[in-house]
Amino acid sequence: MVENRPLVTYLSHGILxxxxxxxxxxxxxxxxxxxxxxxxxxxxxxxxxxxxxxxxNYSTALSAGLQAAGGVPVGLxxxxxxxxxxxxxxxxxxxxxxxxxxxxxxxxxxxMLCFWTIFVTLMLPVEVRILPTFEVVADLxxxxxxxxxxxxxxxxxxxxxxxxQFFLTVPDELVEAARIDGAGPLRFFxxxxxxxxxxxxxxxxxxxxxxxxxxxxWPLLITTEESFYTVVMGIQRMVAVPDSEPxxxxxxxxxxxxxxxPVFVVIAMQxxxxxxxxxxxx
Amino acid sequence: xxxxxxxxxKKSYGDTRVIHGIDMQIxxxxxxxxxxxxxxxxSTLLRMVAGLETITEGEISIGGRVVNGLEPKDRDxxxxxxxxxxxxxxxxxxxxxxxxxxxxxxxxxxxxxxxAAAGMLELGHLLQRKPRQLSGGxxxxxxxxxxxxxxxxxxxxxxxxxxxxxxxxxQMRLEIKQLQRRLGxxxxxxxxxxVEAMTLADRLIVMNAGVAEQxxxxxxxxxxxxxxxxxxxxxxxxxxxxxxxxxxxxxxLSLTHGLDLRSQGLDLGNLGGRTxxxxxxxxxxxxxxxxxxxxxxxxRLVETLGADLLAxxxxxxxxxxPSEAAEEIVTVRLPGVARVREGxxxxxxxxxxxxxxFDPETGKRLADV
Numbered sequence: 159m160v161e162n163r164p165l166v167t168y169l170s171h172g173i174l175x176x177x178x179x180x181x182x183x184x185x186x187x188x189x190x191x192x193x194x195x196x197x198x199x200x201x202x203x204x205x206x207x208x209x210x211x212x213x214x215n216y217s218t219a220l221s222a223g224l225q226a227a228g229g230v231p232v233g234l235x236x237x238x239x240x241x242x243x244x245x246x247x248x249x250x251x252x253x254x255x256x257x258x259x260x261x262x263x264x265x266x267x268x269x270m271l272c273f274w275t276i277f278v279t280l281m282l283p284v285e286v287r288i289l290p291t292f293e294v295v296a297d298l299x300x301x302x303x304x305x306x307x308x309x310x311x312x313x314x315x316x317x318x319x320x321x322x323q324f325f326l327t328v329p330d331e332l333v334e335a336a337r338i339d340g341a342g343p344l345r346f347f348x349x350x351x352x353x354x355x356x357x358x359x360x361x362x363x364x365x366x367x368x369x370x371x372x373x374x375x376w377p378l379l380i381t382t383e384e385s386f387y388t389v390v391m392g393i394q395r396m397v398a399v400p401d402s403e404p405x406x407x408x409x410x411x412x413x414x415x416x417x418x419x420p421v422f423v424v425i426a427m428q429x430x431x432x433x434x435x436x437x438x439x440x
Numbered sequence: 441x442x443x444x445x446x447x448x449x450k451k452s453y454g455d456t457r458v459i460h461g462i463d464m465q466i467x468x469x470x471x472x473x474x475x476x477x478x479x480x481x482x483s484t485l486l487r488m489v490a491g492l493e494t495i496t497e498g499e500i501s502i503g504g505r506v507v508n509g510l511e512p513k514d515r516d517x518x519x520x521x522x523x524x525x526x527x528x529x530x531x532x533x534x535x536x537x538x539x540x541x542x543x544x545x546x547x548x549x550x551x552x553x554x555x556a557a558a559g560m561l562e563l564g565h566l567l568q569r570k571p572r573q574l575s576g577g578x579x580x581x582x583x584x585x586x587x588x589x590x591x592x593x594x595x596x597x598x599x600x601x602x603x604x605x606x607x608x609x610x611q612m613r614l615e616i617k618q619l620q621r622r623l624g625x626x627x628x629x630x631x632x633x634x635v636e637a638m639t640l641a642d643r644l645i646v647m648n649a650g651v652a653e654q655x656x657x658x659x660x661x662x663x664x665x666x667x668x669x670x671x672x673x674x675x676x677x678x679x680x681x682x683x684x685x686x687x688x689x690x691x692x693l694s695l696t697h698g699l700d701l702r703s704q705g706l707d708l709g710n711l712g713g714r715t716x717x718x719x720x721x722x723x724x725x726x727x728x729x730x731x732x733x734x735x736x737x738x739x740r741l742v743e744t745l746g747a748d749l750l751a752x753x754x755x756x757x758x759x760x761x762p763s764e765a766a767e768e769i770v771t772v773r774l775p776g777v778a779r780v781r782e783g784x785x786x787x788x789x790x791x792x793x794x795x796x797x798f799d800p801e802t803g804k805r806l807a808d809v
Contacts, residue, residue: 331525339539340513353529
């Protein structure tokens with residue numbers, strides 16, 4: 159804005175601050191709650207400043223978990239979540255890069271049919287196809303396995319479509335120059351297309367990692383063994399305990415811990431992420 | 441080093457034929473330019489040589505070897521594209537070395553070749569830059585460097601100078617010509633710019649609608665255009681065309697509107713009584729005394745170019761009202777020092793043998809007078 163009007167400046171800052179407070183306050187409360195002993199929750203009123211049980215609560219959560227909820231250590235659940243989120247993000251990117259490459263650069267019978275079939279699956283999110291998918295995964299014996307957690311979520315129309323659009327902007331002359339240089343299809347893919355898609359890949363990785371990390375319904379459905387629980391579904395299981403009060407201090411510690419990896423991924427890849435969304439390297 | 445041969449080369453996209461059969465031989469080391477308006481098939485022809493388009497019919501051979509079924513990399517060619525087509529994520533060095541790396545050449549050999557080419561093109565200090573950090577002219581040089589390092593038997597240029605500004609274009613034109621002379625590599629160059637075509641070519645192919653209208657040296661094409669299309673396309677400003685008739689005995693040539701064009705020493709017996717189209721280049725019309733004048737031009741518009749001056753106007757009778765003017769606009773190129781103003785009537789005469797007669801139906805050349 160070129161205008162310089164103090165009132166507008168204060169007002170807009172005020173609105174922004176209010177927005178930050180609305181978003182940040184629950185997080186702060188979760189953090190505060192995770193630093194008190196269990197008795198603190200009985201009063202129903204929570205102090206505004208952190209207490210002194212930080213280490214106890216977090217080490218309990220990380221190493222032992224809640225006995226009433228199966229006693230799965232949060233550390234293991236986070237490991238499971240990480241494996242699943244990474245497998246989904248990397249798998250989706252690999253599959254969609256290759257399928258977009260095939261659809262854009264090769265003339266084969268049924269090419270457009272393939273593209274539209276992929277495109278139509280955009281209308282079918284995990285929740286819609288969850289029962290048939292479960293049936294398939296169960297029949298393949300993939301219940302309670304990392305493969306079962308990640309493979310059904312890997313096929314991705316969104317990422318394929320995004321890469322297709324990007325590949326369409328790569329000038330034909332570049333493809334021809336590579337052909338004259340003697341680069342075969344895979345060589346061209348590896349040496350030219352992949353490096354050019356770098357920022358797009360980074361942006362997608364961030365989005366897909368968080369998508370994978372936040373999966374709730376699917377892991378809940380196909381894991382029955384504690385050793386494959388993921389952290390997002392684990393939090394819910396900690397709250398819904400039979401015959402006792404939920405252990406809020408450990409639940410909150412777990413929630414805070416569950417937030418760290420996605421935040422870390424966003425911060426680490428922020429610059430590439432923004433560039434991948436706003437510009438294409440020419 | 442290689443000669444290129446075309447034998448009955450045709451190209452169709454589905455039912456649409458875009459190249460109607462090209463036959464020609466390009467000698468080893470020759471610089472041949474294909475020129476024509478957009479959509480005439482000139483780029484398609486070049487891309488068929490490169491192997492980027494399939495050949496529908498006929499054969500193309502490079503160095504005596506038929507290349508119809510060969511991949512571009514096996515044809516021993518290098519191509520320079522209009523948009524340079526540099527790999528944006530690679531440095532200048534990597535761009536030039538990429539083809540050699542794929543060909544599994546040793547590191548030392550690649551280094552030596554790239555350095556040699558960079559020296560030739562004055563790119564030595566830019567080798568570590570990315571293409572986006574270069575100016576248009578520098579990118580063009582890198583594109584040429586990428587072609588040179590391959591040491592191919594043939595260079596293919598697809599309108600390489602179209603994206604440069606006018607001054608740079610002239611400079612790069614000279615550099616390309618010098619480079620080609622030095623390397624002695626057979627070159628095929630596509631352009632729509634007739635100045636580029638005239639200056640670069642050993643031989644010129646003028647294409648129109650998928651047909652090679654004329655294949656000859658630039659001067660031969662300028663002096664004896666084979667068709668009305670060629671005559672109008674080569675030369676700037678373009679040739680003037682006027683409808684005319686030849687008298688029954690072939691001794692007089694006059695415009696359809698009745699003005700005499702040429703009557704002295706004329707013997708066109710075989711064409712007697714025919715309607716023709718007369719072409720005359722603006723630079724072949726000279727200012728002369730009234731007594732010698734063949735044509736009278738009523739000037740409507742004057743363009744001064746400094747060294748030259750262009751006068752546009754209508755032909756009028758020697759005496760009588762200008763209202764009887766012929767419709768066709770005639771352009772005359774005069775030395776810049778000539779004093780011509782709008783409304784003047786110029787007395788002109790066409791130089792000897794500079795009136796080209798074309799068949800009005802087929803456009804084919806009939807005679808010079």
